[in-house]
Amino acid sequence: MKNNVTISILVTCILCSCRNISKETNKETNNGTVDSTTRRGTVTGRPINTGDRLKISGDFDGDGIIDTVYESYISSLTGRETYKTMDSTDIERNMELTIANKPEARIYSTINLADTFTLTKEAQQSGIFGFENLGDLNNEKGDELGYIIDWTDFSNMNSYHILTLSKDKKWKELFNFPINESVNFEDENLFKNKSLILKEGNGIIKYKFYSDTASVEEGRTNLNK
Ligand SMILES: [Ca+2]
Numbered sequence: 001m002k003n004n005v006t007i008s009i010l011v012t013c014i015l016c017s018c019r020n021i022s023k024e025t026n027k028e029t030n031n032g033t034v035d036s037t038t039r040r041g042t043v044t045g046r047p048i049n050t051g052d053r054l055k056i057s058g059d060f061d062g063d064g065i066i067d068t069v070y071e072s073y074i075s076s077l078t079g080r081e082t083y084k085t086m087d088s089t090d091i092e093r094n095m096e097l098t099i100a101n102k103p104e105a106r107i108y109s110t111i112n113l114a115d116t117f118t119l120t121k122e123a124q125q126s127g128i129f130g131f132e133n134l135g136d137l138n139n140e141k142g143d144e145l146g147y148i149i150d151w152t153d154f155s156n157m158n159s160y161h162i163l164t165l166s167k168d169k170k171w172k173e174l175f176n177f178p179i180n181e182s183v184n185f186e187d188e189n190l191f192k193n194k195s196l197i198l199k200e201g202n203g204i205i206k207y208k209f210y211s212d213t214a215s216v217e218e219g220r221t222n223l224n225k
Pocket residue numbers: 058059060061062063064065066067
């Protein structure tokens with residue numbers, strides 16, 4: 001009797017493992033035979049990692065309460081958050097798929113009555129980087145913020161943007177300047193505060209920009225003019 005029980009358990013186990021093996025084999029066969037259209041469907045079918053969206057905090061409307069500003073990266077085809085990376089192994093294909101996805105880089109915040117603001121509708125980008133609270137640069141209540149568009153290209157040429165929230169709760173660009181993505185962030189090309197921007201006071205800032213003569217130079221501007 002005991003032997004019979006042992007044998008039937010053994011048989012059940014073998015049958016179960018056979019079923020598992022055949023499932024695995026099917027899965028492999030499916031993967032091996034998908035055509036490019038099915039594969040594309042699989043890529044866009046994966047869950048969206050919104051963990052790669054950036055956020056910063058600060059008092060951007062100057063009411064004394066700390067606010068949070070979030071990055072949003074949507075496909076204008078669906079109006080929903082979408083993938084920053086469409087193909088992590090093939091750079092050229094990633095570029096094509098990104099453009100075809102018609103993405104928009106935007107920001108939104110916890111600030112009452114401040115609308116979602118579009119940073120760019122240019123399709124060849126994967127959101128932003130260097131997203132930071134710059135403090136109150138123009139001496140008008142409220143912190144300013146900085147960002148750089150993460151262009152999906154092979155160029156190091158880019159621009160640094162400074163935004164402020166106006167009194168009527170609208171985001172607007174105060175200033176921008178050209179940068180070189182690799183050279184500008186080398187230690188010797190940053191100010192002593194490890195930033196591209198240094199506040200002088202009375203709305204005046206100094207900034208490190210990439211010049212036409214291919215070197216990092218220091219500029220100075222009045223944000224209130
Ligand atoms: Ca606030």
